[in-house]
Amino acid sequence: MNAAARKPATPAKTPASRAAKGSAKEGKVVLPEAEALPLPVETVVDAVRPAYWDEACADLMKRDRILRKMIPTYGPAHLVSRGDPFITLARSVVGQQISVKAAQSVWERLVDACPKLTPAQFLRAGPEKLAACGLSRRKAEYIADLADHFKAGRVHVSEWAVMDDEAVIAELTQIRGIGRWTAEMFLMFNLMRPNVLPLDDVGLINAISTNYFSGEPVTRSEAREVAANWEPWRTVATWYMWRSLDPLPVTY
Structure with a gap:
């Protein structure tokens, strides 16, 4: 029996199978932002x-x-939001393709270097200083570009709450280093869609x-x-x- 004909071991009441989209092949999951991982939860005040x-x-x-x-x-236990759109996206970039432990270590060094965690502070630091915190050169450039988008007002932060999911994804994925997975994490953990x-x-x-x-x-x-x-x-x-x-x- 091929994979498409299989049924869940403990079936949910699902409708007929939908056609697969994207580049995934039968039996193989394609991960554009492979192994991207979130960071450990911290105490969120007034969650x-x-x-x-x-x-x-x-x-x-x-x-x-x-x-x-x-x-x-x-x-x-339930999903909680950190609340700040820039920080949510920056943390998501840090967590891509590295372990949770490594991502947390890098983030802590970034907090030491840019304690206000504002786009302006990250821009003043520049890619070289960001990379010195343990980011790859590419990720340092991604975060600097993200900060520039926020500071220059090239993203419609105030409108995201009323935009539909795909519209938010479309805007976020125009930023270097932000793929669909990262945009979806933003929808879940920041906008709480x-x-x-x-x-x-x-x-x-x-x-x-x-x-x-x-x-x-x-x-x-x-x-x-x-x-x-x-x-x-x-x-x-x-x-x-x-x-x-x-x-x-x-x-x-």
């Missing part, structure tokens, strides 16, 4: 449970047998494989089919999928 969280959890537990068992396991499905996220794909396919490789099409049962709360379901692999919450 607020997203307004939709309780409703989403209740709805997901009614409709998905896996999440019905999983969600209560993690108690009151409830229905984001980051199919380029290796953790999500691995969690779907583990929880729905007994650990067998999963295509994007199969992951999308499972996630169809999570709408309109795919952000929440994804967050719990991550928790099933690593109980420690993360943020950006």
